[in-house]
Amino acid sequence: MPVRIALIGTGxxxxxxxKALSExxxxxxxxxxxxxxxxxxxxxGIVPSDLLKRKKETGLCGDPSLHAQDVVQNAPYDILVxxxxxxxxxxxxxxxxxxxxxxxxxxxxxxxxGPVALHYHELKQEADNAGVSxxxxxxxxxxxxxxxxxxESLGGNTIKALYGVLNGTCNYILTRMAEEGLSxxxxxxxxxxxxxxxxxxxxxxxxxxxxxxxxxxxxTVLNRRISLDDIDITGIDLLTEEAIRLAEEQDATIRLIxxxxxxxxxxxxxxxxxxxxxxxxxxxxxxxxxxxxxxxGDLVFSGKxxxxxxxxxxxxxxxxSIRDRYAxxx
Amino acid sequence: MPVRIALIGTGxxxxxxxKALSExxxxxxxxxxxxxxxxxxxxxGIVPSDLLKRKKETGLCGDPSLHAQDVVQNAPYDILVxxxxxxxxxxxxxxxxxxxxxxxxxxxxxxxxGPVALHYHELKQEADNAGVSxxxxxxxxxxxxxxxxxxESLGGNTIKALYGVLNGTCNYILTRMAEEGLSxxxxxxxxxxxxxxxxxxxxxxxxxxxxxxxxxxxxTVLNRRISLDDIDITGIDLLTEEAIRLAEEQDATIRLIxxxxxxxxxxxxxxxxxxxxxxxxxxxxxxxxxxxxxxxGDLVFSGKxxxxxxxxxxxxxxxxSIRDRYAxxx
Numbered sequence: 149m150p151v152r153i154a155l156i157g158t159g160x161x162x163x164x165x166x167k168a169l170s171e172x173x174x175x176x177x178x179x180x181x182x183x184x185x186x187x188x189x190x191x192x193g194i195v196p197s198d199l200l201k202r203k204k205e206t207g208l209c210g211d212p213s214l215h216a217q218d219v220v221q222n223a224p225y226d227i228l229v230x231x232x233x234x235x236x237x238x239x240x241x242x243x244x245x246x247x248x249x250x251x252x253x254x255x256x257x258x259x260x261x262g263p264v265a266l267h268y269h270e271l272k273q274e275a276d277n278a279g280v281s282x283x284x285x286x287x288x289x290x291x292x293x294x295x296x297x298x299x300e301s302l303g304g305n306t307i308k309a310l311y312g313v314l315n316g317t318c319n320y321i322l323t324r325m326a327e328e329g330l331s332x333x334x335x336x337x338x339x340x341x342x343x344x345x346x347x348x349x350x351x352x353x354x355x356x357x358x359x360x361x362x363x364x365x366x367x368t369v370l371n372r373r374i375s376l377d378d379i380d381i382t383g384i385d386l387l388t389e390e391a392i393r394l395a396e397e398q399d400a401t402i403r404l405i406x407x408x409x410x411x412x413x414x415x416x417x418x419x420x421x422x423x424x425x426x427x428x429x430x431x432x433x434x435x436x437x438x439x440x441x442x443x444x445g446d447l448v449f450s451g452k453x454x455x456x457x458x459x460x461x462x463x464x465x466x467x468x469s470i471r472d473r474y475a476x477x478x
Numbered sequence: 479m480p481v482r483i484a485l486i487g488t489g490x491x492x493x494x495x496x497k498a499l500s501e502x503x504x505x506x507x508x509x510x511x512x513x514x515x516x517x518x519x520x521x522x523g524i525v526p527s528d529l530l531k532r533k534k535e536t537g538l539c540g541d542p543s544l545h546a547q548d549v550v551q552n553a554p555y556d557i558l559v560x561x562x563x564x565x566x567x568x569x570x571x572x573x574x575x576x577x578x579x580x581x582x583x584x585x586x587x588x589x590x591x592g593p594v595a596l597h598y599h600e601l602k603q604e605a606d607n608a609g610v611s612x613x614x615x616x617x618x619x620x621x622x623x624x625x626x627x628x629x630e631s632l633g634g635n636t637i638k639a640l641y642g643v644l645n646g647t648c649n650y651i652l653t654r655m656a657e658e659g660l661s662x663x664x665x666x667x668x669x670x671x672x673x674x675x676x677x678x679x680x681x682x683x684x685x686x687x688x689x690x691x692x693x694x695x696x697x698t699v700l701n702r703r704i705s706l707d708d709i710d711i712t713g714i715d716l717l718t719e720e721a722i723r724l725a726e727e728q729d730a731t732i733r734l735i736x737x738x739x740x741x742x743x744x745x746x747x748x749x750x751x752x753x754x755x756x757x758x759x760x761x762x763x764x765x766x767x768x769x770x771x772x773x774x775g776d777l778v779f780s781g782k783x784x785x786x787x788x789x790x791x792x793x794x795x796x797x798x799s800i801r802d803r804y805a806x807x808x
Contacts, residue, residue, distance in 0.1 A: 164773075168634060168773055172636070174634055285631070291773075291774035291775060291777060292777060293627055293631030293632065296626075296627070296630065296631040297623055297626070297627065297631070300626065300795065300798070300799050300802070301615070301623030301626040301627070301792075301795045301799070302623065302791065302795055303794065303795050303798040303799070303802075304498060304504055304790070304791055304793075304794025304795055304797075304798060305791055305794075306502070425755055427780070441791070442787075443494075443498055443621075443787040443788065443790055443791035443794070444621035444781060444782065444787075444788050444791035444792075445621060445781060445782045445785070445787075445788055446781065446782075447621060447622060447779070447780070447781035448778070448779070448780045448781065449777070449778070449779055450757070450777070450778045451774060451775060451776065451777035451778065452774065452775045452776075455775070457772075457773040457774075457775075458773065458774050458775055460634070460773055461632065461634055461635055461771070461773035461774035462631075462774075463634075464633065464634025464635075464773070465630065465631045465632055465633050465634055467634075468630070468633040468634060469630050469631070469633070472630070472633075473803055
């Protein structure tokens with residue numbers, strides 16, 4: 149039986165999901181959609197390719213009189229797929245949408261870091277009370293299914309430490325500074341030109357984005373209760389090309405590394421000197437995570453940390469996991 | 479509510495599971511156990527540390543008049559945990575145990591490659607008919623949860639190609655030949671001394687073990703129907719130190735690589751020359767898998783491919799996934 153979803157957000161992630169749904173039959177039916185200016189509800193299903201075409205031609209996904217909140221409140225769906233832009237300060241309006249869906253007894257999948265970093269434990273409680281799932285694989289490390297892996301596959305393990313490159317923009321800048329001897333400013337300009345960095349790159353280069361991902365990892369799969377204030381954060385914006393050159397002279401390089409050591413309550417994000425061929429040294433906009441466990445030893449996971457289809461992959465994995473779980477069996 | 483398991487097999491994997499269960503409370507109760515010469519059934523639960531002690535002192539896990547089949551047939555369990563040694567030719571007696579458990583309406587978790595490589599589709603059908611789970615994460619790549627990842631987390635993706643180092647013994651031998659200039663025979667002797675290789679290493683060095691893992695990957699998460707005969711296999715037993723030296727001179731090395739390209743029906747295991755710092759070049763007894771997907775791009779997973787606790791990690795992940803799934807929610 150197909151699973152019905154309502155999609156809130158038709159930016160890069162939303163478009164990636166619609167593209168995947170238009171290209172293959174995953175047993176997912178879209179019964180509602182909304183962007184920041186319009187919405188659509190159709191119980192019989194919205195055709196993803198038609199929607200992509202409409203959005204491209206008109207800039208709208210539906211009727212301007214229909215607000216996202218109306219879609220969340222009224223569309224007939226099993227899973228709310230919330231992929232609107234992250235507001236890391238308030239978590240809104242996404243948190244409100246998620247609460248509405250949970251209160252309707254619907255599952256929620258989100259790629260939105262705000263609600264998860266700010267309100268995870270309350271939202272999880274609301275989901276548990278409603279007997280539904282809340283999943284958010286896409287919030288950390290893009291295409292790498294790290295939350296699924298830590299929370300389920302490695303469920304028998306105690307996590308001793310976790311190290312990771314969690315921001316592709318910073319990793320791209322550091323890679324280019326090392327490879328080409330570019331200055332920080334030159335590498336940042338290049339990242340902007342290629343679309344890896346926003347016009348205002350503060351959120352990435354000061355380490356806020358990566359630190360939010362550490363908060364999510366800590367609070368969800370490691371069952372802590374921390375906030376951004378508990379993380380010792382140093383960004384890459386003050387890093388000189390001289391520092392990178394010195395590292396390179398010693399067959400090493402510099403990467404922005406997030407680190408969690410649960411038993412020491414250590415949460416840190418900082419540029420670190422790493423031997424050049426260490427598993428943490430990935431190139432360009434890749435992400436990588438090393439997990440140190442008591443039973444499984446060290447495991448390394450790497451892959452694309454961002455991108456439209458890559459993030460869609462994580463969202464779809466969550467949707468299909470919920471469908472399979474509640475269908476029972478296998 | 480705790481989940482009840484019966485454990486068949488108290489070799490390295492079984493001992494790893496018992497050790498983990500004796501050290502932490504995972505909500506798992508052991509109600510039956512058997513080795514090749516004895517068995518025990520206790521509805522109120524067997525204490526894992528007591529069992530490890532008894533096994534060490536007497537060589538037996540229970541009553542010599544109780545056979546494994548009696549335990550499988552009569553113990554009160556939710557999940558049969560079948561970790562007896564692999565017989566890659568017949569799949570027995572493990573396949574019989576698994577069928578008995580499924581016919582009782584019990585879930586099955588196994589680390590045994592024989593039944594999965596030889597009879598996956600029939601066993602899966604029997605599990606589906608009974609409305610229960612059949613899981614076998616430990617059969618491929620040890621501690622790396624590759625089956626869980628491909629089958630669930632990446633469920634929205636089409637797998638375009640899969641490349642991997644799937645046999646730690648061969649990888650250890652190749653690493654030592656390259657690092658120390660050892661001959662194949664010297665490196666094999668060293669692997670034997672360290673317990674990485676069996677007295678008869680044929681199964682590993684001729685590539686049979688890694689090829690069986692390719693069969694399992696193909697037939698389960700890639701939904702193919704192949705057997706060992708469909709795999710083009712070349713082992714490492716004829717590899718000379720000269721070949722490795724020549725590769726090293728070109729900043730490359732040799733690894734035994736398994737390869738699956740589903741759309742070409744290509745299944746191959748062979749020693750390949752790989753650039754020295756390529757992600758497929760892992761050291762010692764590690765395993766690594768690269769998955770090429772349509773949405774998520776390339777993902778790399780590496781970790782320990784064998785070991786008592788490492789394999790136990792995979793088995794426990796399966797047990798806990800079944801428990802969480804059938805408990806409903808989250």
